[in-house]
Amino acid sequence: MTDLRQNILTGDWVVIASRRALRPESFSTGTPKPTDERLSTCPFCMGNEDQTPPEVFAVRPENGLNDTKGWKVRVVPNKFPAFLDKKELNEPEESGIYTSLPAYGHHEVIIHGPNHNETVADMDTQDLALVLNVYQQRLAALSADPKTVSAIIIINQGREAGASIEHPHSQLFTLPMIAPRQQRELEQIKRFKSEEDDCPLCAMLKYEQAFKERVIAENDYFLAFCPFASAAPFEVNIVPKKHQQDFHKAGKEEIDALAKIFKFTFGRLGERLxxxxxxxxxxxxPFQTDDDYHWHFVIMPKTSIMAGFEFGTGMMINIVGPEASAKFLREP
Amino acid sequence: MTDLRQNILTGDWVVIASRRALRPESFSTGTPKPTDERLSTCPFCMGNEDQTPPEVFAVRPENGLNDTKGWKVRVVPNKFPAFLDKKELNEPEESGIYTSLPAYGHHEVIIHGPNHNETVADMDTQDLALVLNVYQQRLAALSADPKTVSAIIIINQGREAGASIEHPHSQLFTLPMIAPRQQRELEQIKRFKSEEDDCPLCAMLKYEQAFKERVIAENDYFLAFCPFASAAPFEVNIVPKKHQQDFHKAGKEEIDALAKIFKFTFGRLGERLxxxxxxxxxxxxPFQTDDDYHWHFVIMPKTSIMAGFEFGTGMMINIVGPEASAKFLREP
Incomplete structure (x- = not known):
């Protein structure tokens, strides 16, 4: 089976080229996880606070001092930032026919916890909820800067997925612009609403709940599913059922429910793959807009390489259909 | 130095976040090249013609039989095609709110030559010109199919760049649509022409020839340069100086000049990295259009991994600016 599918949120196309002979088990990577809870050489381990730039935020007991032990979640500037929050940022020196912008922004690292070997799948839901709440607090704080136009938070887990430091962490970037992918999403949402009188993510939620074959997990507030136009094997989207614009405005009950569906989804990925x-x-x-949006998480296991076709066309080739991916992730 | 630069051909944005401490030498990969000229287990080696699907084209001596030894360039269907040229292609079974298309197309492998260990950088220019001429012949032949809307030819060299077979080869894909990246290029060209009265690639050629700092090589027909908005360290674009729509209509003199600048550019990448x-x-x-275009090659050494930021934003982070990349590639 091979077909071209369009992502109705981004407008992107993917090639679903399932190979019958391929068993999902063949994607198991079996990368050995670290067994040490602490490493003297890891800048993110408890006790090594002096190996990072000074923290900008932390969850720690009252009266605990900055950059000392005892924290539960810790936020530090990235040592090699892609964006710089300097007012004196140089305007680019040349332009001519070209267009450029100073890369004004923030680039923070959110250390999930003191344990070196505790991935999202291993954390208990209370600790996960704490990390998600730190996401909210940092987004709320950074959105106050009028030069901050949008933000993205990412987790790269594992060296093959681009993590240069093993200790589990997230990265928060703020941008002086709306990123191209999100710009396309905002335009698609506008178009979809005018044509279908609905938000594409709300429409997806209804469709996937009824169709069931691509659903991984569901609770009162969230649906986790492999999207129709999955760009990679075992891609999972986690979407709030309520049409909600801003992640940092989600309530405590929602964050607790999100921590639970995170725990389940990352747990299934970990066990099955x-x-x-x-x-x-x-x-x-994005912060400086009234445009309609619906926040969401996208999880993409790293099972393949971006190569000439993907760079040259802007289309991903996915060799495991989302129906087979979801079935495999649901199975015990 | 960190700034955001827009690619005036694609409209894409990249983050140029040069790290001063990084020396270009640190990108040297030193992957050992195979030393064998023939492998009994390689389906692309001379003598193993029965290990591929039957050939669709070959450059071989007169009276040579299909799928026998003696060829110089050989074209076979990909064993695991992403696109299928079957008339009876199933219409996708479900759609509902979703959009999909049958993945009609061709997916061919162009084996560059009989030698297992001869990469583009190693080939002599006459053999390279032969491969480029085969590109032209296959594009001309496949464009006759009215269901073929566009085509792309790629080379993935090395396992880390997605090559599953070591023996040097290209892949030709035809698509039943215009790929999203190329669609954006066609729109940018239209916009740029109406605003600047020029083709963006023609404008780039003039600018880069005058600016010089990003140029790698030049001959009568071509310019090889690291583009202003390079998406990766050491990205090189090779662009014909003449505003030319269709690669398969380039003349013999141009193909010979292209083979020479290929040899030089891939040689420099091989030596320096x-x-x-x-x-x-x-x-x-694209075949079924009169829209204006300017054909070109893009070469992206694989020095980094697409990770959460790149997938989530659609922007690449490039940690070696194109000026430094070009300087490094020019130096002896």
Whole structure:
């Protein structure tokens, strides 16, 4: 079976080229997980606070001092930032026919916890809820800067997925613009609403709940499913059932429910694919806009390489259909 | 130095986040190249013609039989095609709110030559010109199919760049649509022409020839340069100086000049980065259109991983600016 499918949120096309002979088990990576809870050489381990830039935020007991032990979640600037929050940022020196912008923004690292070997799948839901709440607090704080136009939070888990530091962490970027993918989403949402009188993510939720074959998990507030136009084997989207613009405005009950569906989904990926490397990102509404949006998480296990076709066309080739992916992830 | 740059051909944005401490030498990969000229287990080696699907085209001596030894370039269908040229292609079974298309198309493998260990950088220019001429012949033949809307030719060199078979080869895909990246290019060209009264690639050629800092090589017909908005360290674009729509209509003199600048460029990449894995693609005008275009090659050495930020934003982070990349590639 091979067909071209369009993502109704982004407008992107993917090639679903399922190979019958391929068993989902063949994607198991079995990367050995670290067994050490602490490493003297890891800048994110408890006790090594002096190996990072000074923290900008932390969850720690009252009266605990900055950059000392005892924290539960810790936020530090990235040592090699892709964006810089400097007012004196140089305007690019040349332009001519070209267009450029100063890369103004923030690039923070959110260390999930003190344990070196505790991935999202291993954390208990209370600790996960704490991390998600730190996401909210940082987004709320950084959105106050009028030069901050949008933000994205990502998790790269595993070296093959681009993690240069093993200790589980997220990265928060703020941008001086709306990223191209999100710009396309905002335009698609506008178009879909005018044509179908609905938000594409709300429409997807209804469709997937009824169709069932691509659903991984569901609770009162969230649906986790492999999207129709999955760009990679075992891609999972986690979407709030309520049409909600801004992640940082979600309530405590929702964050607790999100922590639970996170725990379940990352747990299933870990069990079924043997702790695969993965990329995860949070899309939330750009700050300086009233445009309609619906925040969501995308999880992409790293099972394939971007190569000439993908770069040259802007289309991904996915060799495991989302129906087979979801079935495999649901099975015990 | 960090800034955001827009590619005036695609409209894509990249983050140029040069790290001063990084020396270009650190990108040398030093992947050992195979030393064998023939492998009994390689389906693309001379003598193993029965290990591929029957050939669709070959350059071989007169009276040579199909699927026998003696060829110089050989074209076979891909054993695991992403696109299928079957008239009876199933219409996708479900759609509802979703959009999909049958993945009608061709997916061919162009084996560059009989030698297992001869990469593009190693080939002599006459043999390279032969391969480029086979590109032209296959594009001309496949464009006759009215269901073929566009085509792309790629080279993935090295396992890290997605090559599953080591023996040097290209892949030709035809698509039943215009790929999203190329669609954006066609729209950008239209916009740029109406605003600047020029083709963006023609404007780039003039600018880069005058600016010089990003140029790698030049001959009568072509310019090879690291583009202003390079999406990866050491990205090189090779662009014909003449505003030419269709690659398969380029003349013999141009193909010979292209083979020479290929040899030089891939040679420099191989020497300076120690035979890096890379992705290369050819963009030529879609077949069923009169829209204006300017064909070109893009070469992207594989030095980094697409991760959460890149997937979530649609922007690449490039940690070596094109000016430094070009300087490094020019130096002896």
């Amino acid at each position: 043997k702790d695969p490397p993965y990329n995860t990102f949070l899309h939330t509404r | 120690k035979d890096p894995p890379y992705n290369t693609f050819l963009h030529t005008r």
